Amino acid sequence: MSEKTTAVSLRDIKKTFGPVVANENVTLDIYKGEILSLLGENGSGKTTLMNMLSGIYHPDEGQIFINGEAVSIRSPHDAFNLGIGMVHQHFKLIDVMTAAENIILGLEGKLNLKEAKVRINEICDKYGFEVDLDKKIYDMSVSEKQTVEIVKVLYRGAQILILDEPTAVLTPQETEKLFAVMRNMKSDGKTIIIITHKLHEVEAISDRVAILRKGAFVGELETAKTNAQEMTDMMVGRSVSLNIDRPEPVNPTERIKVEGLSVRDQDGVYKLKDVSFTARSGEILGIAGISGCGQKELLEAIAGLQRVETGSVSYIAPDGSVEELIGKNPRDIAELGVSLSFVPEDRLGMGLVGNMDLADNMMLRSFRHGKSRFFTDRKAPRKLAKTVVKELKVSTPSIETPVRRLSGGNVQKVLVGREIASSPTVLMTAYAVRGLDINSSYTIYDLINQQKKNGVAVIFVGEDLDVLLELSDRILVLCGGEVSGIIDGRTADKQTVGMMMTKKGGEA
Amino acid sequence: MKFHISKRDALPWQKSLFVHVVAILLAVGLIAVLCMTLTGQDPLSVFESIFSGAFGTTRRSWVTLQELSIMLIIALALTPAFKMQFWNIGGEGQVLIGSLTAASCMITLGDKLPNAAVIIIMIIASIAAGAFWGFVPALFKALWNTNETLSTLMMNYIATQLVAFFTIVWEVPKGSGKIGIINSDTMAGWLPQIVNQHFLPIVVALLCTASLFVYLKYTKHGYEITVVGESQNTARYVGIKVEKVVIRTMLLSGGMCGLAGLLLTGGINHTVTTTIAGGMGFTAVMVSWLAKFNPITMVFTSLLIVFMDRGASEVATSCGLNESFSDIMTGIILFFIIGCEFFIRYKINRTKKSGKEA
Known part of the structure; x- marks a missing residue:
């Protein structure tokens, strides 16, 4: 030296x-x-x-x-x-x-x-x-x-x-x-x-x-x-396994069918153009793409948060009945079992309220329920908060701590924990591990895999291609709001996906 | 020696209380010095005047409590809107329009309907008028996302001008430029006196405090207000209709201001003037903020403001200073109270000189 x-x-x-x-x-x-x-x-x-x-x-x-x-x-x-x-x-x-x-x-x-x-x-x-x-x-x-x-x-x-x-x-x-x-x-x-x-x-x-x-x-x-x-x-500080599990999908059936979905933003620019795909139960559908290529709009359209220009999103319930989700409000869609766990860039901007404590954040989904029409029931959310803290090993001083004081990984555990608690049939996550360290990331992957094994249709929007390739059963690649292709996660390689992200179809 | 400033963790409430007490003592000390240099009186007699101004006689105490009640009701009214981060600074106008509506009922219906009916109509009408004054900016916000600070502020001017207009229409006697005491002979539409004329606002204020505390803390509406205030995106994500909550909350906020207006006209002054709210719609903004939007704490913050205000005007008179001196004193107190928040949120560290010897 x-x-x-x-x-x-x-x-x-x-x-x-x-x-x-x-x-x-x-x-x-x-x-x-x-x-x-x-x-x-x-x-x-x-x-x-x-x-x-x-x-x-x-x-x-x-x-x-x-x-x-x-x-x-x-x-x-x-x-x-x-x-x-x-x-x-x-x-x-x-x-x-x-x-x-x-x-x-x-x-x-x-x-x-x-x-x-x-x-x-x-x-x-x-x-x-x-x-x-x-x-x-x-x-x-x-x-x-x-x-x-x-x-x-x-x-x-x-x-x-x-x-x-x-x-x-x-x-x-x-x-x-x-x-x-x-x-x-x-x-x-x-x-x-x-x-x-x-x-x-x-x-x-x-x-x-x-x-x-x-x-x-x-x-x-x-x-x-x-x-x-x-x-x-x-x-x-200790030994960690670096492999992500990818269990075989069990008995996949169609759960979400998106057909010809187009979304335009306020300026009239297409954010999604003629997007069609299906998401199946017991399977992880990865969504790859350069950030801002319509991932957010796609998930929000399914969750009822986004105004849709044309197209349809059908939800096929486990009993076979079909419901059209376009035109429904977020509340009805969530009650059907379609759950969106969204991690926007400013982590706490959507999904959680930073200044509220864990228990109150658990209540966000369920506060309308409860015996009284007028008063909130805080017992059930407190119990849920305790369970989530215990089972997902959230490190927090107490369930009365405002979530903004927790670290990124713990915030994410709280959010995912709440969404999973409503036992959804469809779980959508966007940038679930953005900014999370290795340890927390693997906890989240495990949680998502757990849901997959329970027969939930998982739509996983990610940015780290290595993870997408290891975790997803199928990968849908978006390019400028259009579907560039859907490929098998087990056989795809990084270069191909990278090319598809930058150019529709992927051919150089 | 150098300093640098760093953020501190939440201060335990005892320490935070201590900081506030020190701030008030410092403010009082400064006021004493100021009085002494201006008037030559000893500070003790100054404080005696302050106290006697607010609580010197039984009547003064009642009036102080009554003013405290009105201030408290207005501050409480603004609170749900503020919690929702909807900056309603139109309290003044909402109070005024409530007053004007109450007065118009007294004038136009006083001799036509039985007294009980007049009073019931007054209550409904003034609350509705205040609520409407809150509804308009809320609707604009919901439909076109207009800035509520501007629209609520502008609604104040509309209310003032309306009162000015009707003062001319209903002036007694003609040409005097004021309405005077309404129905002074029949007392029609005067709110009933319980115990004495100051007692009713006090009871109403206590009821408002308790109900608002429960409303914000334990109800689904209160929960929705907090969520909308913290993050509209989160609110939409869980299916809360943000526009609906904004409008509903502003109806409540405006309605409570209208109630304060009703008490001012129907219960206390029995008339309406453009200055009947006396800037309380604005002072209440501060009262609400100082209490950090907690209805119970608001009882004390409004007490502090009203006490200082009444005490200060007494000092001004007894020391031969003019009215502005009471504003200066209130200003000093507020400066210290708001200034001490800095020491609650941050701490000041002395940095060791980081020299080249290291």
Whole structure:
């Protein structure tokens, strides 16, 4: 290691939020010209740590050294002056401005767009970015926006780049492109820190891995000398099985039949176009697609939350009777046994109420029942909350705790637990494990498989193709609101699905 | 030495109470200093005046309690709307229109129907009028998603102008520009006096407090209000009709304001003027917020505001200062009470100097 120069040194960093210790005793060196993966479960303090480097938070204790100098980073501006740039999970771009305008936004000195563009182009050529500088942000795909963000920090002269879960929103092909660019930056001597959950990406891109657990630094590994199992074990603190079960479907019968479904948004743009498929009992139907390709609209249409232009959604009850769901309100549909467990991007935006406690959240589905017409019955929901906490191992101080205080995985367990409690015949989940760590993710997969074995028709919208391929019996691929194809989950491979996601039918 | 600020976890209620008490003491201290420098009187006599202004005589105590009741009813009325995150700042107008409706019943029906019938019609009509004033912004919100802060505020002006208009129509004597005491001879439409004329609003306020507490906490409607207020998406997802809840809740909110208007005109003043609500529709917004939308706590927050207001005007008179001084005092108190919320939510840490020696 003697030939390496240290770019960043963290010494005994501690950061607390109220009683929550986000980081403690983090001591870590990051060298010039390397790609370091920062790995850890949810709430293990990865993002907090990086936010302290980029000047958003200030450590309570400890010291940061940049290129050997002790520094105090009090604002993102300080961070930029030290050559540190962070690309956040949620992009911080102004929609109505062009790429070039966003890149130079906020810089001091005389505004000279022409000169700036020349410099931006130089950066793009050097590292292999493809970006149309005059395109407005609102016209851009997620991957293009990300490119703008990265170019933005490079334009500011960043030598140390921090990427917070950059691949969460990308297709496999786009991820490859990003990695190529990252390798170019690395050979130019830049230091890159990448936060990610995906182990195969860690293996593909990074030189070293630093692992955090519950806010503390637990170790670093050379990527070449480790494997997914070892990394997971360190991250979780004990040995975890990395295989997802896929039991054979038992006696599948048609449960939901969607025919010619089309949905348009407020601007008249088709979000779903002529979508047809069936979901069968005892089977997991995976839905793949780049985010925003109609997944949300599809599930909401089935649940009665979305206005439908044309088409039909028939629910075939276990006794064989057929009900048309279009035109029914969400309440009637839910009472038929069609259950939607939706995890939107802001986890608590739909399905749960963050400020309410567990018991009151259990009541959301059932509060209309109960003996009295006027008063709520709180006994049954309390009992249910206790059962869910016990059976799904929700870690919470009590059932009187507001759910917003729980971690992402526990929130998801509460939501899924409630939806399962109504013993649905159809269970729809969207991004069920988004942002969840490995441990919680596997609990959720188990729960979903359990439902499948009970003969529930599961529709599983996912974003991690590896998981979709391991979990689903069949995979429906959406592309721009249209069905690109339905394939067998047991024989499909990632490349094919990736192609189908970007191009209808999948042929290159 | 440097400081940095960090969020703290929920403070135990004893500590939170302590912070509030300290805030009030500091406010009172500042007021004392201010009075002393302005008037040269010793602070004790200032506080004596404050207290005597609010509770100095039996009559003063009754009036304080009566004002407290009206303030409390209006604050309670706004609360369900606020819990739903529907910013009803039209309490003033809803009270006024209730008052105007009560007055119009007294004037037009007073000599035509038996007194009991007049009173029953008054009650129904003023509550309905207030409810209608709440219904209009709610309907606009439900149909076109208009901003309720603007529409409820604008409804206030409509109510004020209507009162001004009918003041001219019904003015007694002609040209005086005011309605005067209605039916002062027959007392038709005057709400019955139990114990004394101040007692009825107190009873109504207590009933309202208890029922609203139960309504918000234990009923299905109350639960729906909370869900809609926290997340409309979640509400739709579980099949709550958000528009229906918004309209229903605003009918309740406006109706209770109308009830306050009825008490003001039918029970207390026996007349109607454009300033009969006296800005209570707005002060009640603060009362409700200070109590964090808890009906029981609201009894104390409205007591504090009314007590200070009445005490302050007494100080203003006895120290020879004008009316504005009572506003200044109330302002100081509110500044400290609202300011202390900062110390309840955040704590201030002293950072050790992070020097280069590390």
